[in-house]
Amino acid sequence: MSAIYLFFLSLPFAPMLEPHLPALQVVVPLLAAPVCVLLRDAKLSWLWALIVTWISFAIALVLLGKTLSTGLIIYEMGNWPAPWGIEYRIDAANAVVLVIVTAIAAVTLPYAKASVEREVPRPRIYLFYLMYMLCMTGLLGITTTADAFNLFVFLEISSLSSYVLISLGQSRRALTASYRYLIMGTLGATFYIIGVGMMYMMTGSLNMADLATLLPAVDHTRTVLAAFAFVVVGLGLKVAMFPLHTWLPNAYAFAPSAVTVFLASTATKVAIYALLRLVFTVFGGTALFDTTGINLMLIILGIVGMFAGAFVAIFQNDVKRMLAFSSVSQVGYMVLGMGMATAAGVAGSIVHLFNHAVMKGVAFMAVGAMFYVIGSVKLNDLAGIGKRMPVTTAVFLVSGLSLIGTPLTVGFISKWQLVVAALDAGWWYIAAGILLSSLLAIAYVWRVVEVAYLKAPPEGSTGRTEAPLSMLVPMIVLAAATVWYGIDGNTTLDIATHAANALMQSVAGGRP
Amino acid sequence: MTPAEATAAAAAAGDLMILAILIPVIGAFAVLALGRWENARDAASLVTAICLFYVVTQFYPIVAAGGRPDVVLLDMVPGLPIRLTLEPLGMIFAGIASFLWILTTLYAIGYMRGHHEENQTRFFFFFAIAIASAIGVAMAGNMLTLFVFYEVLSVSTFPLVAHHGSEEAKRSGRVYLGILLSTSIGFLLFGMIWTWEIAGTLDFVPGGILEPEMLQGSMTAILLALYAFGIGKAALMPFHRWLPAAMVAPTPVSALLHAVAVVKAGVFSVLKVVVYIFGIDLVAVAQGTDFLLYVAAFTILAASLVAMRQNNLKLRLAYSTVSQLSYIVLGAMLANEMAATGSAMHIAMHAFAKITLFFCAGAIIVFAHKTDISDMKGLGRKMPVTFFCFFLASMSLIGLPPFGGMWSKWYLSLGAADADKMIFGAVLMLSSLLNIAYLMPVVLYGFFGKPETKADDGHHDADDKDGHGDDHHHAPPSHPLLRHLSFGRAGVADASVMCLLPIVLTSTGCILLFFYADKLRNFISPVFGG
């Protein structure tokens, strides 16, 4: 990673750009998005979005390299010093999230081209890419900003654009799914600003680092307690933390395939990161952290989510919806890791953030490709798909095994880290819970595998028809990543541990 | 080879182990690439099998002289690498698996063609992957590596079990994978991570990595139970259901995987855990581990009783396997040198005997279209070689001289005596009687039973699910020699040479093991010496 940073420094234009990279990360896609309106053409705007996302990806990699070699990066917007101005802070934790978001965005775009042309009316395609870039902007903004209110603004940018993206789905149910998400999402975001407002009332600051130092003095007040509750619930909605997950399954199931891939891999992850940041760095130093029993609450909600999501997934007949419920379950793992409130647990959360983004991206891509070819992802229509689309189905199998947590896939690494963290803290029953819930994953993954491989294809199906290469290659790249980082879990776990330590610095009593 | 030379050779042999695992993987992809050309594809399988066996034999002199080839690959999680190490137990397992793979491949080619199976390319592909993972289990240098290959083995054998794709195959596949994955993720992984928490390492170290002071109270027993039940492939009751379920698979799969690779990977893992993770001394003194002995003893007897009630030959053999596997678990849990030696030897003895029995069962299915024992009356006169070999293997399983099976039972009984738990010696004796009761009727029916005349006019064609009519069992003795052996006598129509050759070789193996048991014992003894 630091090699990438050094390479960047050797470029001729580096000295000019280098200090402004944190801003450029957000500003480039933000300014690039409206250009689509000028381009109008579907192909041109796709190409434009492709260039922009890959530039963003490059910036994110350089930033990660920089944080890993030089530590925290602080960027003051418009040179206004904090706490008056808005500050961007990049440490190991959010640099990882930046890389996840931009990498998924960059890999999804080549995939999106064919899929979007099939699923979105041609005259509206340029708007799709516009919204796609705006959504990415919002997600990147949430991740980089160190200002609590600025976070709200980016949260809404990403949310509004994702409502639009979801509503572009073919089925009319995409509209209702989008509408319900809009209602829930707005409630969540509004809850969040209520919380921020209360914190501002008590401290007069919106800067997260500043808040972290000011809050402990007033943490006995009811206002701060309420602020804490509003922030956790508001962000919990965005995270799709059980029982606030109800918007997620339909939104993922009816959105266009490319949108599902992108949102499933990034949106909840960024929200998790925001929650981690607020809970640990802003409220981490306050007594609230202990008195409210927030960690126990998160653990319980995480475990219930893990089981409930996986259990409901077993009974779904629409594979996209099944995977969406599986996401609810997987979010449970991340919430659980967070609830452990130890460096190892948070590292488990963060590594699962990355791992789940990769494996769920693969799964939704494969399902999207099946939809592209046979026009349905109902379980009954997938009979014999293993023969008709061998590559796609094999890729799906890889991600399915990863969801179960079999070794040699990233899912195993996440589970390993979470179980080790639970045993470290002496909670053997949580460790057992984590392992038991993966058994439920066997059930829903295997339902698909049986239909795909052991059922004969329907009469009159036309031999072997794979999705176009532009969809297959991104899928295979991510599947390869699923396996590669499943074998070499050291790299990701190492970065996740760095990230967890960065987040946990201010937690009361310097928890290990 | 002197010990010093062995150490030097072992250092050089590290990369060879990676090769040993890669050969079947490469072979698998060769099979996939050659899928269209049947002969070339099957030749590729065979060549791969021979190459693998050749490579595995290269390790024998090194390990016998005390060398321990070792190679550390990349870290999978911090501080815990993928590591390959070869020691005598693994050498035995790898040697048996790779040798029997050659014979099974020969047999499978004959069987699959004779039975007109579909998806043969897929079959041979996953077959090779399964062997690669079995070799991986044998050569695992730490628990994590063992677990990884163990899981790959479970998943890669699923397509083999569910090969036919029928409702029954699917159901069995579900049971198979469900139990194996559930136990391994629910118990084994849990036990493994717990061990990692306590000991800080998962390497296989002679004498074990767990020390008595690390474990308080009943923790040893709980941890050991997590391993014993978590290794579902050892088929300890109540997690044995997958093994009978897997019998829907084509017979070569039952033969190799469910008599050798898969189940042996299970008991081998149990043995390895007891010897190298706990250390036999710890297990011997630990409180509360006795109940596992009783579970194993119960499994031995109960599975034998169930086997007696099975009319389907393959099912009967499956329950017999469940019972025999628990011999090995019992030996491991008795935790003394004699018993553990008996366990390790029984891996080899049972492998040869059981694979012979399955080969015979398969030959009977393909060439006489019989699956039920009650239909086999008089069949022995038609297929004398097959039934004679079946008889030899049965004798070995029962534990009579001059067959290998005698020695393992001998050492197991000595182990029970050493541990002052003679009740388990009695269990072993009782189980031998039960073995006679469920194996001998097959032979007696075959040679001395009167064929029911009705049986020949085709009502049993229901067993012949494929319904192909071209090579019926009333095939005339004038068949070409390569197809059927006839001995020039009317009414004799034994299996094809492709099938008979492996059968004869493995049953000869049962006898040879009786005479070379001493060598085997000496080879194993360093494991418990340290």
Add this chain to the structure above:
Amino acid sequence: MQGIVDAFAPLYAMWQSFEAFMAGPGSPGLLGYWIVVVLMMTGFYIVIAHDNLVKKIVGLNVFQVSVFLFYILMAKVSGGTAPILADGIEKYANPLPHVLILTAIVVGVATTALGLALVVRIRNAYDTIEDDEIQAVEEEEDT
């Protein structure tokens, strides 16, 4: 006109005593915050309880407006004027929350616009904007 004011006088007096009671001795009035809470809960209730999709949006607006009010209230400084710098003005309200809430208003408008646009599309697709009817249709589709 005066008659109406007089009619409400007892009610207002009751409210004043209630407010004084809630605020406790010597603290600034909390009336504004009570209004915020009532508005917030009203809006929230409408969002949850109404099946009409447009009414849900209205409820959402009420809910958001309560938050705007909340921010503006917290900016108030006792005795301060509007935050316009001019001669002789020493005390003025905190302008930062005002600025913040301008942003939030923009977000609110965007949300409302998008929500209403979705309702129009839903009406075209389902021929109804009643949530219970839509759900019935969707459940039928599922089975």
